[in-house]
Amino acid sequence: MSQQSVSTQCLHAGYAPGSGEPRNIPIVQSTTFRYATGEQMGALFDLEASGYFYTRLQNPTNDQVAAKICALEGGSAAMLTSSGQAASFYAIFNIASCGDHVVCSSSIYGGTYNLFAVTMKRMGVQFTFVDPDCTEEQLNAAFRPETRAVFGETIANPALTVLDIEKFARCAHAHGVPLIVDNTFATPVNCRPFAWGADIVTHSTTKYMDGHANAVGGAIVDSGRFDWTKYPQKFPGLCTPDESYHGVTYTQRFGLEGAYITKATAQLMRDLGAAASPQNTYYLNIGLETLPLRMARHCANGQAVAEFLQNHPKTAWVRYPGLRGDPYYALAQKYLPQGCCGVVSFGVKGGREAAGRFMAGLELASIATHVADAKTCVLHPASTTHRQMSDAELAAAGVSPDLVRLSVGIEDVGDILADLERALAQA
Numbered sequence: 001m002s003q004q005s006v007s008t009q010c011l012h013a014g015y016a017p018g019s020g021e022p023r024n025i026p027i028v029q030s031t032t033f034r035y036a037t038g039e040q041m042g043a044l045f046d047l048e049a050s051g052y053f054y055t056r057l058q059n060p061t062n063d064q065v066a067a068k069i070c071a072l073e074g075g076s077a078a079m080l081t082s083s084g085q086a087a088s089f090y091a092i093f094n095i096a097s098c099g100d101h102v103v104c105s106s107s108i109y110g111g112t113y114n115l116f117a118v119t120m121k122r123m124g125v126q127f128t129f130v131d132p133d134c135t136e137e138q139l140n141a142a143f144r145p146e147t148r149a150v151f152g153e154t155i156a157n158p159a160l161t162v163l164d165i166e167k168f169a170r171c172a173h174a175h176g177v178p179l180i181v182d183n184t185f186a187t188p189v190n191c192r193p194f195a196w197g198a199d200i201v202t203h204s205t206t207k208y209m210d211g212h213a214n215a216v217g218g219a220i221v222d223s224g225r226f227d228w229t230k231y232p233q234k235f236p237g238l239c240t241p242d243e244s245y246h247g248v249t250y251t252q253r254f255g256l257e258g259a260y261i262t263k264a265t266a267q268l269m270r271d272l273g274a275a276a277s278p279q280n281t282y283y284l285n286i287g288l289e290t291l292p293l294r295m296a297r298h299c300a301n302g303q304a305v306a307e308f309l310q311n312h313p314k315t316a317w318v319r320y321p322g323l324r325g326d327p328y329y330a331l332a333q334k335y336l337p338q339g340c341c342g343v344v345s346f347g348v349k350g351g352r353e354a355a356g357r358f359m360a361g362l363e364l365a366s367i368a369t370h371v372a373d374a375k376t377c378v379l380h381p382a383s384t385t386h387r388q389m390s391d392a393e394l395a396a397a398g399v400s401p402d403l404v405r406l407s408v409g410i411e412d413v414g415d416i417l418a419d420l421e422r423a424l425a426q427a
């Protein structure tokens with residue numbers, strides 16, 4: 001079959017039922033799988049045969065939906081995880097451990113920042129955070145001999161910076177390491193980072209992919225293009241025998257296409273166990289089927305809301321990469337020509353108190369610590385997630401007291417704008 005478009009893949013990739021088989025991906029709600037002989041199962045444990053034996057490692061529902069996400073990103077192999085956090089952790093820890101170093105954009109999701117700067121640091125992995133807008137010279141200066149990866153977000157949550165993927169990929173490759181991109185906000189509908197040189201993509205599927213706020217999940221996709229075997233000293237885990245798996249050398253046995261994901265499954269899922277639940281994966285798949293329709297609507301509504309807010313006398317500033325004049329407009333035009341996402345941030349004139357009054361005046365938008373789903377939701381960090389901080393501390397964290405983060409949903413745009421107008425009148 002010729003290469004299908006993303007819209008078609010969202011419905012059909014990863015699962016092709018035979019005659020008389022279920023039309024929908026079945027939920028295989030079984031922890032384990034039966035075998036006729038011990039030898040058959042032994043071959044699975046040795047990674048000599050492929051098949052299922054325990055859902056922590058692999059499950060048909062999870063594998064079929066991982067295969068769909070793999071196709072959407074144009075990758076060679078993929079896996080699901082129980083959350084986006086687990087995906088970020090596995091993606092790095094699969095190739096960087098104690099004593100290693102990672103170069104990371106400073107403009108990333110707060111949970112990822114904490115994972116890297118606090119928890120992984122405790123495990124002995126060092127991170128250097130760089131301004132995503134730095135020059136190539138500055139970026140190159142962040143690398144060390146023990147650097148094993150570079151990490152950034154296509155559209156950062158919540159800063160809404162757009163990553164110059166080509167620049168980051170060029171520097172990563174010049175230093176013999178892969179670029180890992182968290183593509184959660186853009187989704188493969190709006191950007192496919194592999195086309196711009198990224199080597200590995202991660203997702204919090206909790207956001208637009210699921211899209212209905214019903215299942216936390218994550219995914220890792222490998223492009224299969226990074227040649228680990230050129231740098232065996234940097235990536236011994238992929239290029240030398242794994243004693244915990246009977247001496248398997250992942251790059252030899254599974255090739256560049258399969259080595260990275262097989263290792264992450266065989267070692268990290270086996271030992272750490274952040275496996276997706278097949279039931280949650282089923283919900284994720286239902287979300288994926290309509291992802292292109294929803295993304296188009298999120299982007300159209302997000303653009304309309306950003307333009308409305310930009311022209312409103314009660315707003316101090318608006319950030320949305322699709323707005324002409326936004327600092328990331330040019331990068332968004334390059335990497336996200338079909339639209340960015342539905343998340344818009346803005347400041348309410350009058351600071352913290354006015355933002356509070358604005359929030360109280362909303363009726364349609366719900367106040368929630370969530371983004372990127374079908375229903376419009378809104379967060380005022382200074383009075384919620386960041387409420388312990390003084391104005392000075394907020395400024396250091398890049399969160400101004402007047403900042404409101406709006407995740408524009410797929411409701412009728414007239415109703416969304418009317419809600420904002422009513423609430424701004426009370427601010």
Ligand SMILES: *Cc1c(COP(=O)(O)O)cnc(C)c1O
Nearest residue numbers: 083084085109157184204206217
């Ligand atoms: C939410 C989010 C994560 C973490 O994902 P969870 O599914 O909540 O664990 C990671 N990266 C980005 C960009 C996110 O928005």
